[in-house]
Amino acid sequence: MRLLVTGGAGYVGSACARVLLERGHEVVVVDDLSTGNRDAVPDAATFVQGDVAELAGDVLGGSDRFDGVLHFAAQSLVGESVVKPEKYWQGNVVTTLTLLEAMRRTGTGRLVFSSTAATYGEPERLPITEDMPTRPTNPYGATKLAIDHAITSYANAHDLAAVSLRYFNVAGAYHGAGENRLVETHLIPLVLQAALGQRPNIAVFGDDWPTKDGTAVRDYIHVLDLAEAHLLALAHARPGSHDIYNLGSGEGFTVREVIAACARVTSRTIPVVDAPRRAGDPAVLVASSARAIDELGWRPQHTDLDEIVADAWAYLVELGDRSHAAGVH
Numbered sequence: 282m283r284l285l286v287t288g289g290a291g292y293v294g295s296a297c298a299r300v301l302l303e304r305g306h307e308v309v310v311v312d313d314l315s316t317g318n319r320d321a322v323p324d325a326a327t328f329v330q331g332d333v334a335e336l337a338g339d340v341l342g343g344s345d346r347f348d349g350v351l352h353f354a355a356q357s358l359v360g361e362s363v364v365k366p367e368k369y370w371q372g373n374v375v376t377t378l379t380l381l382e383a384m385r386r387t388g389t390g391r392l393v394f395s396s397t398a399a400t401y402g403e404p405e406r407l408p409i410t411e412d413m414p415t416r417p418t419n420p421y422g423a424t425k426l427a428i429d430h431a432i433t434s435y436a437n438a439h440d441l442a443a444v445s446l447r448y449f450n451v452a453g454a455y456h457g458a459g460e461n462r463l464v465e466t467h468l469i470p471l472v473l474q475a476a477l478g479q480r481p482n483i484a485v486f487g488d489d490w491p492t493k494d495g496t497a498v499r500d501y502i503h504v505l506d507l508a509e510a511h512l513l514a515l516a517h518a519r520p521g522s523h524d525i526y527n528l529g530s531g532e533g534f535t536v537r538e539v540i541a542a543c544a545r546v547t548s549r550t551i552p553v554v555d556a557p558r559r560a561g562d563p564a565v566l567v568a569s570s571a572r573a574i575d576e577l578g579w580r581p582q583h584t585d586l587d588e589i590v591a592d593a594w595a596y597l598v599e600l601g602d603r604s605h606a607a608g609v610h
C-alpha cells in the first residue's frame with residue numbers, strides 16, 4: 282500500500298514506518314519536527330516537513346493516490362495538557378478534523394489512529410476493556426476521545442474504514458527508533474537517563490496511590506509489538522466501520538518496579554527522589570487486549586519488562602552524544 286504516516290519522525294511513528302517499509306509498503310512521512318527528529322525517519326521513506334493541518338490536503342491530493350493514513354502526529358503529554366489545554370484541542374482535535382476532511386475530499390478511505398489508554402480515565406475495574414466508560418482525567422485523553430468520536434461519525438456517514446488503537450504505555454526500541462525527545466517526560470527513558478548520569482535522579486510522582494507500593498501502575502507495551510498491531514489494523518479496516526482496540530501487555534508494573542527493572546538491566550545505581558503526584562495522572566492503567574488478540578490476530582511477542590527496558594537501554598547507549606539528554610542536567 283501507499284501510506285501517509287503523520288508523525289513519522291516521532292518515537293512510535295518512526296518505528297511503525299520502519300516495519301511498514303520492511304513489509305513492502307510505500308511510506309510518505311509528514312512531520313513538523315516539533316517533537317520528532319529528522320534522523321529518525323527511515324531513509325526509504327519520503328519525508329515532507331510541515332504541519333499536518335497545513336499539508337494534508339496537498340499531500341493526499343497529489344497525483345499518486347494514497348491507500349491509507351496512519352495518524353501518529355499529536356501533542357501527547359498528560360501533564361502539559363492540564364496546563365496548556367489549548368495546545369491539545371488545537372494540535373490534536375482541529376488538526377485531525379482537517380486531516381479527516383482532506384481524506385474525505387481525496388477519497389482516501391483507510392485510517393489507523395493513535396488513540397490512548399488516557400481516554401478511559403480512572404477505570405472501574407481491571408483490566409480495561411473497550412466497553413468500559415470513557416471519562417478522561419486530563420485534556421490529552423479528552424482530545425483523543427473527541428477524535429475517536431469524530432472518526433466514528435466519518436465511518437458511519439462517509440464509509441471511512443477506520444481503526445483506533447488505544448495504546449497503553451509504549452516503551453522499548455526497534456532498529457534505531459526509540460525515545461529521544463527534546464523534552465522527555467516518560468518514565469523509562471528518564472530512569473535510563475538517570476542511570477547514564479545524564480540526569481541527577483528520577484523523581485517518583487506520588488507514593489500514596491492505592492497500589493501495592495504506593496506508586497502508580499502502568500502497562501508497558503513494546504513498540505515493535507505495537508507496530509505489528511498497526512499492520513494488522515490496516516489489513517482489518519472495513520469501509521463504514523470504526524473498530525477500537527486496546528493494546529498493552531496485560532500486566533501492570535508500579536513506578537518502583539520499573540526503576541528496579543532499569544537497575545537490573547543496566548547494573549547501575551539509580552538515584553530516586555520522592556515528588557508530589559503529577560496532575561492528571563490516574564492511579565492504575567492495565568489493558569485487556571483480548572479484542573485485538575481475537576479480532577486482529579495480534580500476538581504480542583515482547584511482553585517481558587526487562588526485555589523492553591533492555592531494548593530501550595541499548596538504543597540510548599548507541600545514541601550516545603546524539604541523545605538530546607546528553608547535554609541535559
Ligand SMILES: NC(=O)c1ccc[n+]([C@@H]2O[C@H](COP(=O)([O-])OP(=O)(O)OC[C@H]3O[C@@H](n4cnc5c(N)ncnc54)[C@H](O)[C@@H]3O)[C@@H](O)[C@H]2O)c1
Pocket residue numbers: 287288289290291292293294311312313314315316317318331332333334352353354355356357372376395396397398447448449450451452462
Ligand atoms: N508514547 C506513548 O506511550 C503513547 C501512548 C498512547 C498513545 N500515544 C500516541 O501515539 C502517537 C505517537 O506518540 P509518540 O510517543 O511517538 O510521540 P512523539 O512526540 O515522539 O511523536 C509525535 C510526532 O508527531 C509530530 N507532530 C506533532 N504534531 C504535528 C503536526 N501538527 N504536524 C506534523 N507533525 C506533528 C512530532 O514532531 C513528532 O515527530 C501520539 O498520537 C500519541 O498520542 C503514545
Ligand SMILES: O=c1ccn([C@@H]2O[C@H](COP(=O)(O)OP(=O)(O)O[C@H]3O[C@H](CO)[C@H](O)[C@H](O)[C@H]3O)[C@@H](O)[C@H]2O)c(=O)[nH]1
Pocket residue numbers: 357358359396397398399448449450451466467468469471483484485486487497498499536559562566
Ligand atoms: O519522572 C517521572 C515520569 C513519570 N512518572 C510516573 O510514571 C508513570 C508513567 O508516566 P509516563 O509519563 O511515562 O506515561 P503516562 O502514563 O503519563 O502516559 C503515557 O501513556 C498514556 C496511556 O497510558 C498516554 O497515552 C500518553 O501518551 C503516554 O505519555 C506515571 O504514573 C507517572 O506519574 C514518575 O513517577 N516520574
